[in-house]
Structure formats: C-alpha cells, structure tokens
Amino acid sequence: MRRNSLFHRFSFWGAIAFIGLALSAIKLTWNVGGAKWGGIWAGGRIGSGFLPLISGGMLILCSLLWIVKMVNEDRKDDVSSKEGDNKGLPARYNVIRYLVILPAVLLIMAKSVEYLGMNFVICVFLFIWFRFVDHFPLKSSVFYTVIIMGVLYLVFTVWLRVPFPKFFDLF
C-alpha cells in the first residue's frame, strides 16, 4: 500500500511513542529492587524487572525496525504523492471533533459521575446525544432517552444492584 506523508508522520510518532514506553519500562527495571541488575536476577531467582526488561527491549527493537522500514518505504514511494490521497485517511476536522473532543467529553462525563451519579449523567448524555448530535426532534429524543435509560436502570440498578454513584443519594 502506498503511504502518504501524513500517514507516515502518524506512524512515525507512534513508533517513537512505543520506544518511549519501552524506555520507561527499562528505566523502571533498573529502579525495581533498588539496584541495577538486582531487579532482574538475584540469588538464583528471577527478579521483578525481568519481564519489563525483556518486553521493553523487544518493543525498542521492533519500533526501531518499524522506523527503518518506514524510512525505506519513503524512499521507494513516489515523492509526488499528495497528502490526503490515502483511502480512509481521516479529515483533520474529524480527528479534532471525534478523536479529541468526543473522548474529552466522555472523560468529563465519567468524572462527573462521581458527583452527579451514574444514572443522571447517562440520562443527560443520552438526551444531549439524540437532540444535538443526531438532531432528533425533541419528542423523539425524550422518547428514546426514557426507553433506553429505563432498560439500563432496570438491568443494572434494580436487577444487578450495581452500586453506582447516586445523584444526591436519590437514584
């Protein structure tokens, strides 16, 4: 498959991120056990740092090979390939909207569960989603919210008695 520069940048930084993760693991291996190699092998026993070192090392090696492979592919590729011609390449607008804003909203929502209760937050989320994301009419939004919320409430709260955080100790 022919690669374009945006895809390559994405993959390149991905590979760099993996190397970062692996280096962190190896650094931790040194810290575990308090002494350099003590965390890996001590007194005929394998230490806590053994697997992090092995997996971290493997990750570094594979990520480096990945980068090398990408650089080689870059050379072979047609230089004139334009950014955005790769099939399935997400538009920048969508990336910001659905890969940054949507997860951020979901994270805020998850955090607010602690204060507002699970059922209340889910209820509000469903209504907002139907009304403002899907652009349903008001009546349909309320209808779908009530039906879905009702089923979820019956299954999780009434039947399974999951101890969800509650909205002012009410529901």
Add this chain to the structure above:
Amino acid sequence: MSTIHLLAQGLATALTPHNLLFCIGGATMGIIVGALPGLGCVSGASLLLPLTFKMDPTTAIITLASLYYGTMFGGAISAILINMPGDAPAVMTAQDGYPMAKKGYAGRALFTAFFSSMVGGLTGAVLLTCLGGPMSLIGLKFGPPEIAMLILVAMTSIGWILGESPLKGLVATSLGLLFCCIGVDKMSGLPRLTYGIRNFLAGFPFIPACIGMFGMSQVFRTMMEGIHRTINVDTKSISYREALPPAKDFPRIIKTDFLGAPLGFFIGMLPGAGATAATFIAYITEKRIQRKNPEMGKGAYEGIAICESANNAASVGAFVPLLSLGIPGSGTTAIIMGGLMMWGLQPGPLFMSENPQFSWALIASFFTGDLICVLICLTCIPLFARLLKLPNTILIPIIICLSIMGTYCVNNSLFDVMFMIMMGVAGYIFNYMGIPQAPISLALILGPILEMSFRQSMTISNGDITIFIKRPISLTLLIVGVVFVLLPVIAGFLQRIVKPGKA
C-alpha cells in the same frame, strides 16, 4: 455403582421440575449477564451466590453452574454483534464473529457460536463423566515448569495471529507483555510500571482495556467515517432458515469443535489457566492449522467455532479439580467452592464418593443446562440479529452507555471507565496504524501466567534452567515449541532445495 447408573441418578435429580426451572433461570441470567460488557461469569456467580443461600444445595449448585455456562454462551452475543466482548473468553470470538456479522451473516455467526458452545459443553461433560478422575491426576502433574512450557508453546504460535505485518504484530505483542507487567509483582510485592497511580496496583485493567479497544474504538471509527447516521450492516441472516450455515460448511464447524473441546477441557483443568487462556490457546492453534485459509481472522466459521467450543469445554473442565480434589480451576469455580462451604459441604478428594447424589446431579446438569442454553440462544437468534438493524444513531449511544456502565461494574471504579475511554482512542489509533489488537490481548492473558510459572520454576530449581529438560512433560512441550519455531524455517529451506528455480 457404575458411572452410567450414577449419571442416570444425577439426571433424575437434575430433571425434576424444580431443578429444571432453576436451571432455566440460571441459564437465562447467565446469557444476559454474559452478553453485558464487563460482567463476566465471576461477577455473575458473585451476584447470584447470596440468593442461593436459602436454597437446597443441589438446586443451588445447579443454578450456579447453569449461570456459569450461560455466561459462556452470552459472551459471544455482544462480541459478534457489536464487537464488544461480553467477557474475557469472548475476546477471540470477536476476531471472526464481528467481521462475519459485518458481511451480513450475523445469524450464521451466532448459530456457529451457539452450536459450538453446545458441542464444547457436551463434550466437556462427557469427558468429565468418563475421564474426570484420571484426568485430574494428569492435571496435577502440571507444575510450574510444565505450565511455563505449555504457555511458551502457545506463545511460539503467536506469529500466526500477527496479521499482514509481522513487525507491527511483534510491536503489539511486546506492548501486551509490557502492559501485563503493570501492577504489584505477585512474587516480590514490588509495584511495577504503576508510576504512582494507585489504581494500577491491581494490575492492567484487562476487561476495561478490551471494552475500550474493541467496543469504544468502533464508536470512534463510526463517527470518524461519518457513518453514524446509517444502518449498521445489511443483516441478511435474520430468519431461522438463513441463520443456518450452508450444509457444506457444517463439517468445518464440527471438525473444529472436536479439536477445541478436548483442548479447552484440558486447559480448563489446569489451575490458574481458566477459560480465557484456553480460548486464546485454542484460537492460535486453529490459526496455525488454518494458516492457508484466507478467511481466518476475517469471518471464518473455524475462528468462531474453536473459541466457543474451547471456552465452554474449559468451563466444564474447571470443575474437574474442584470435584475430584477440592481445588478450584478458575475464579468462578473458586466462588462456587465458597458456595459449597456455605451450604455445609467440604470439597476434597472424597467429595464425590461422600456426596454422590449432589455431585452427579451437578454433572448431569451440564448436559441439561447446555441443551437449555442452546435452545434459548437459538430461539433468540432473529431477535439478537435484529439488533444490527438498529440505526447507528441509536446503537452508538447505547454502545457508549453499555461500555461505561459495564466497565464500572468490573471493579466499581470510575478510573476503569476513564481508562476504557482512553483505550478506545488507543484502539482506534492502533487500527489506523495497522497494529493488530489480538496479540496485545493474547500477551495480556498469557504473559502473567508465563512469567509466574517461569519464575516459580526457577525458584524451585534454585536458578537451574535445566529443570525444563529434566521433567518429561516440560521437555516434550519444549521440543514441540522448538519444532513450531523451526518448522517454517525448515519448510522454507526445503522448498528452496526442491524448487531452486522458483526460490
């Protein structure tokens, strides 16, 4: 008394209307709990256990056991329909089940899963009836070195699920191994890779990660591709008739089931392995066998059948050490063992001879329960498949809510929910970059078992690595592993010798 007589007596007890009713109730609950993301068989059994306190012990164990294998049936439903595994063993079912559903054959995928679950469960029950005692003794011979080698053999086969780019597959495997190091090291008590985050002390949250990587990432993908205002897939297989796979495909399914079931049963018997490890090992074994099948991983019957037959057989296999030795083979059987003690029964080597009516009623309930589960599930196939007819506008918020509420149920933790959302983004990025997610989940499941058994082996032998070749079972497994690694290399070399012109 012969085994047949004992089983007949057990069947008579299990088939009383009272016990049958509770078996149906337990199975139905299990299917629902299994289908809900995050709530696996352990949560289901824990939720049901207090309700069985005042029941007759035989009825109580039948209810709990039927819930256990009901969850195994249910886990496949959400995995196939919305790519969100209901429980950990269903992670691999989604690999082939969801692509098949996306092709418009959700009914066939569900039928294959339920049929294979039944075959797996029944085969497991037959093996338990006939070979339960002797096999538990073989299982006992599997100490840390043997388990380490068994997992190593499985890991050598990981190459078969690496996907189109082995390099990215290796990145995924190493990442999975790195992730499985997170948490307090069980042998030394030292925290690893927690970076001061208290929630990571219990280890890498596997179920939230799977819900995020497989389920939530689908939400992001759908939104990014702008298809959230369309019907999910064109589900053709909605009637019973169309849910049946073509007659020519049945031998493929049955052949795979009869490989997955004994394999799953045996791995399920091993302490600490459980249905999840059994499913993963069975899948990679099948992937190795089906290496020339281009459909594998993209919607093959074999991929679904092997996982479902293995996890159901493993759930029965987990009862072998419990009934014959009083050792629980999995988390759920540990809860069931707690139930046995709560009802005043003492599990141990004499358990079956001292409580024949109770134990054989339980074994008989595996047969009746499996048939009940498959009947319930097959009846509901059109209903389940209709879920895919829901427009994405309604399905997406439902998936988001189910993911959030289901993830919370795992540990009653909001951290898990936030982690799941972040893993959803990571899952989307992995997908986009072409990094396969199956090796990550495989390494997450098998990595800790491998590390623990390897370290235990080295501790037992005082650091002498020859322990793996001094023990006959581990030596055999080691040779198998070496052969698995070298076989493609030797085959390639031989091919070059035989056809030098084509090399």
